[in-house]
Amino acid sequence: MATVSIRGLHKRYPGGFHAVRGISLDIADGEFLVLVGPSGCGKSTSLRMVAGLEEVSEGEIRIGDRLVNDIAPGDRDIAMVFQNYALYPHLSVRDNMAFGLRMRNTPRAEIERRVSAAAAALSIESLLARRPRELSGGQRQRVALGRAIVREPAVFLFDEPLSNLDAKLRVQMRAELALLHRRLGTTVIYVTHDQVEAMTLGDRIVLMNHGVIQQIDAPLAIYRRPANRFVAAFIGSPTMNFFHGTIRDGGFVAAGGAARVPLDGVAATVPSGDAVLGIRPEDFVVGGGDEDAAAFATAEVTVAEQMGHETLAHVSIGGATSIVRVPGNRGVAPGDRLPLGVRAGAMHLFAADDEGRRLA
Amino acid sequence: MREPLRITILRHAVLLAFVAISIYPVLNVVSISLRPGDRLRSTDLAIIPADWTLASYAALFTEQPFLRWLGNSLAVSAAVTVTGVALASTAGYAFSRFRFIGRRATMLAILTTQMFPATMLLLPLYVLIARLGLVDTWLGLMIFYTATALPFCVWQMKGFYDTIPASLEEAARIDGCTRGQAFWYVVLPLATPGLVITALFSFMTAWSEYIVAAQVMQREEMFTLPLGIKGFQASLSSQWGLYAAASILVSLPVVAVFLSLSRFLVNGLTVGSVKE
Ligand SMILES: Nc1ncnc2c1ncn2[C@@H]1O[C@H](COP(=O)(O)OP(=O)(O)O)[C@@H](O)[C@H]1O
Ligand SMILES: [Mg+2]
Numbered sequence: 001m002a003t004v005s006i007r008g009l010h011k012r013y014p015g016g017f018h019a020v021r022g023i024s025l026d027i028a029d030g031e032f033l034v035l036v037g038p039s040g041c042g043k044s045t046s047l048r049m050v051a052g053l054e055e056v057s058e059g060e061i062r063i064g065d066r067l068v069n070d071i072a073p074g075d076r077d078i079a080m081v082f083q084n085y086a087l088y089p090h091l092s093v094r095d096n097m098a099f100g101l102r103m104r105n106t107p108r109a110e111i112e113r114r115v116s117a118a119a120a121a122l123s124i125e126s127l128l129a130r131r132p133r134e135l136s137g138g139q140r141q142r143v144a145l146g147r148a149i150v151r152e153p154a155v156f157l158f159d160e161p162l163s164n165l166d167a168k169l170r171v172q173m174r175a176e177l178a179l180l181h182r183r184l185g186t187t188v189i190y191v192t193h194d195q196v197e198a199m200t201l202g203d204r205i206v207l208m209n210h211g212v213i214q215q216i217d218a219p220l221a222i223y224r225r226p227a228n229r230f231v232a233a234f235i236g237s238p239t240m241n242f243f244h245g246t247i248r249d250g251g252f253v254a255a256g257g258a259a260r261v262p263l264d265g266v267a268a269t270v271p272s273g274d275a276v277l278g279i280r281p282e283d284f285v286v287g288g289g290d291e292d293a294a295a296f297a298t299a300e301v302t303v304a305e306q307m308g309h310e311t312l313a314h315v316s317i318g319g320a321t322s323i324v325r326v327p328g329n330r331g332v333a334p335g336d337r338l339p340l341g342v343r344a345g346a347m348h349l350f351a352a353d354d355e356g357r358r359l360a
Numbered sequence: 361m362r363e364p365l366r367i368t369i370l371r372h373a374v375l376l377a378f379v380a381i382s383i384y385p386v387l388n389v390v391s392i393s394l395r396p397g398d399r400l401r402s403t404d405l406a407i408i409p410a411d412w413t414l415a416s417y418a419a420l421f422t423e424q425p426f427l428r429w430l431g432n433s434l435a436v437s438a439a440v441t442v443t444g445v446a447l448a449s450t451a452g453y454a455f456s457r458f459r460f461i462g463r464r465a466t467m468l469a470i471l472t473t474q475m476f477p478a479t480m481l482l483l484p485l486y487v488l489i490a491r492l493g494l495v496d497t498w499l500g501l502m503i504f505y506t507a508t509a510l511p512f513c514v515w516q517m518k519g520f521y522d523t524i525p526a527s528l529e530e531a532a533r534i535d536g537c538t539r540g541q542a543f544w545y546v547v548l549p550l551a552t553p554g555l556v557i558t559a560l561f562s563f564m565t566a567w568s569e570y571i572v573a574a575q576v577m578q579r580e581e582m583f584t585l586p587l588g589i590k591g592f593q594a595s596l597s598s599q600w601g602l603y604a605a606a607s608i609l610v611s612l613p614v615v616a617v618f619l620s621l622s623r624f625l626v627n628g629l630t631v632g633s634v635k636e
Contacts, residue, residue, distance in 0.1 A: 014459065053530050074536035086527035090549045099545075100535030151535075 002064040002077070002154035002187055003029050004050065009059035011045050011211075019045045021211040022059070032181050032188045034202035036195060038234070042211040043191040044159055050189060051080050051157050063155060074103070076155075079148035083160040085140045087132040087147070094128040097147045114150040121180070122146050138169045145177075149184070158190040162197065174200060195235050199223070207231050225348075229356030232278050232348055238312060241322035243277045244352065252277050252349070258318025259297035261342055266349065266360045274352035275359060281312065281325040283346035286338050293341035299324070301336040313338065393417070393604035416601035417609070426606065428581055429588035434613070435498050436584060437566040440505045444513050444562030445555055447506070452517025452554075453543060457526070467518075470511045478508050479571060486575050494576075501576045501584070502566075509565040513558040520554030521547065556624045563617060567610075585610050 004027040011020035020042040027033045035043045048054040050061055052073035061068050068076050079100070088096050094115060101111045119125045122142045132140055141161065148156055161177075162170045178201055181188055192198055198205045199219045207214045207222065207230075215227040226232035232240045245254040247270055251262045254277070261277075263270070285293040299315035299322070311326040315338060324340065326332050349359040363371075387407050394412040420426040454460075455467055473481075485504055494500030524547055532542035548555070570586040577583055583591070589610065592603040 051530075051534060053533070072538070073530075073533045074538070078534065080531070080534050082527050082531060084525065084527055086525065086531040088528060088531070088546055090546075099532070103536035103541070147531075147535075 005062040007060040010057045012057045019211050023213050030185045032203045034198040035191045035206050036198035037208035039193050041208045047191050052076050077153050078155045079151045079153040080157040081144050081148050081161045085144040089132050093130050093143050097150050100151045118146045118149045156188045227358050229350045238281050238323045240278045240280050247275050248272050256318045261294050261296045270359045276350040276352050278348035281323045283343045284324045285341040293343050296340045296342045299338050299340050301334050304332045389604045389607050416605035429583050429585050433584040436501050437563050439502045440566040441559050441562045443506050444509050445559050448513035448517045448558045451514045455518040456521035473511050496578050496582050504572050505566040509562045517554050520551050524550050552624050556621045
């Protein structure tokens with residue numbers, strides 16, 4: 001087990017593409033850290049630099065207190081699970097799992113013991129004699145996990161391990177991964193583009209965009225206080241609604257004047273001027289203002305998606321579409337005009353520029 | 361939908377005609393090799409003549425240096441095969457996996473050599489081998505053949521490696537392999553069909569070649585089989601019995617090599633390893 005420490009990490013690919021632009025982060029021993037971000041943001045590149053599969057252009061990577069920049073992947077005491085599983089097709093499941101231990105000259109009896117234990121933990125004992133091509137996708141995923149576990153590495157690296165599974169299996173494996181981590185307590189760096197995986201698995205989430213870290217924090221902290229508009233839009237589903245407008249006289253007025261709301265207690269810290277107000281779909285209150293919510297706008301429903309336990313109402317506010325989450329199956333129909341309030345303390349204010357830094 | 365009877369008959373007729381065309385000469389050679397004397401033409405239609413004899417085969421081993429030629433052919437072909445596989449498997453890997461300065465240029469240059477017929481390269485290569493003092497040696501012929509077979513083999517192996525996902529090697533390196541070990545334990549086993557094709561191609565290039573051998577090998581004792589056999593075909597009286605018997609014996613190793621290697625020529629060795 002080990003900490004991982006990354007300092008000022010850069011990756012410039014041959015050809016000049018600057019994929020990772022100076023990321024720094026410290027991962028605690030036993031922590032489950034999730035690297036999340038949209039496709040192409042440099043997650044895999046970062047992970048592969050930690051693995052030693054990609055050369056570091058600039059910066060330092062330490063595993064434990066050892067600088068590993070120039071250490072071969074096999075000597076970094078890590079194990080990696082690939083998105084495409086990367087099982088050795090010519091070897092049986094047993095030999096796939098034993099391969100890494102054999103390369104390290106582990107005694108035969110010890111290999112046997114570890115492979116059996118891992119196979120039992122993953123319920124793949126009956127598959128040990130098979131070849132990868134004789135396995136289903138979910139089984140291959142388990143074997144890939146098994147191959148990582150038997151090595152008993154200091155750090156597990158996962159690169160989108162669940163994204164090739166169907167939705168149902170993904171939910172099941174997600175739970176198993178969480179369980180596995182709790183049992184083994186090994187440090188994990190887990191890459192995904194799926195914010196649900198990030199929220200449910202991570203002790204902490206690192207959110208990346210364009211090779212730059214946007215925010216590092218616990219899942220709920222990121223959810224409650226996104227550091228900028230990009231993070232706010234990325235975490236949460238359906239995504240946060242944004243209103244461009246102006247702060248003046250202690251309140252926010254949406255452009256065009258279709259919505260306005262007082263910013264009690266918030267406005268004091270925020271200068272007047274252009275701003276973007278963010279409201280999550282679940283933070284709207286249908287019925288307008290009361291003691292818990294400030295009146296916001298009257299909106300016309302354009303589409304109502306009935307989910308059973310809730311309704312997602314697509315509404316038009318001053319010509320722009322927002323999504324409102326209405327709990328229960330209370331009848332909401334297209335054409336309805338809903339008076340909307342905003343839950344107290346649920347308003348996110350961001351700068352109106354491209355960076356969209358959080359104001360309050 | 362069922363095929364109309366007319367079409368079925370037509371299809372089989374065409375197929376049978378081609379089978380006959382390809383089998384007839386072989387059977388004819390078998391037949392000639394079993395005839396006593398040097399009767400090339402015969403009115404007898406039997407494949408095995410009534411007065412069949414193995415005299416021609418016996419004569420090859422007793423009266424002719426057939427074994428010596430066989431040895432020469434085997435030595436040169438085996439050497440070409442081993443060198444071809446060793447060089448093509450490594451060069452192809454480099455072209456498939458590494459990006460180095462001059463990679464494209466080298467690959468194109470290799471391809472360009474394939475645009476010239478071997479006969480055109482005969483003179484320069486002969487001069488080269490003569491300067492090296494390798495005329496009438498196994499090594500001289502081997503260099504010649506390897507040089508002509510290798511370009512195809514390198515491209516072929518490169519194409520094969522391209523189908524093996526890089527993540528398999530990465531997994532191996534994380535599992536503790538060096539680059540070389542990952543190549544040996546993971547990539548090569550998966551490239552078996554490519555290696556087999558390379559081996560067969562190299563072997564056949566060397567085994568059945570005549571024109572180059574006729575230049576490089578000048579003393580009868582250094583002849584390879586095609587050269588030796590051609591010698592039975594003199595301008596006045598050809599020894600057709602010996603010629604036919606030797607032809608049959610020459611094909612046997614080829615058949616043996618094909619049969620023993622064909623089981624490695626399977627598709628989809630990498631199926632199931634990765635999911636794209
Ligand atoms: N070998 C490479 N050469 C050049 N550019 C690359 C290479 N690998 C990835 N990239 C680029 O780097 C960026 C980050 O890639 P990656 O780390 O794989 O993103 P992701 O966050 O989806 O895992 C992408 O824009 C990708 O096109
Ligand atoms: Mg990726």
